[in-house]
Amino acid sequence: AQKITQTQPGMFVQEKEAVTLDCTYDTSDQSYGLFWYKQPSSGEMIFLIYQGSYDEQNATEGRYSLNFQKARKSANLVISASQLGDSAMYFCAMRGPFIQGAQKLVFGQGTRLTINP
Amino acid sequence: NAGVTQTPKFRILKIGQSMTLQCAQDMNHNYMYWYRQDPGMGLKLIYYSVGAGITDKGEVPNGYNVSRSTTEDFPLRLELAAPSQTSVYFCASSYSLGATSNQPQHFGDGTRLSIL
16 A cells, blocks of 8 residues: 655745655555645645656756655655745645556645745 | 645545545646644645546545546545544645656645644
């Protein structure tokens, strides 16, 4: 069975600092993918970044990067130069093998990030 | 720019009542999903669909039913509402460029459901 663990229930960071949100995963599958989603207080789920298990390079999307360490089964999200608008819940999610092309995502419990001015 | 639209946004039900949560997407996505998010927790998959007429169970399907008669719509039905079904429900969709596409799921804004 797949499992995602986010060990930081809450984090407080000063504006403009970099922040790392931890995510470890457990799976016996060779093919899998890891997603990060942001959930602001308004409640919607916003896709941030994706890393595939066979991708050799760490994924980057603007201020977001994913520190993927396959041997340690970790997929940490790094946000550079944090902004007040980054305050939100952040979820790490894992996709296992495709089922007829469908992605069955397993989510972690989330980390609440608060950016202080 | 509608994307994934969920209705209603909020609903209060009495124990034993039934209701249907509506989900529609206008992106011509073939895959659709229903999740529930309990307070302080991550999302859990209830049901998913790979196309019109094809649905399958996710991690927590008990107490729910789905149907997919069109590509656009994927309603979720609660037959006998129970307090344990108090949650926020999210519908999502994605498309596939092939059997192993990694396109992200696009989420609706959620339906907050309370069973009293």
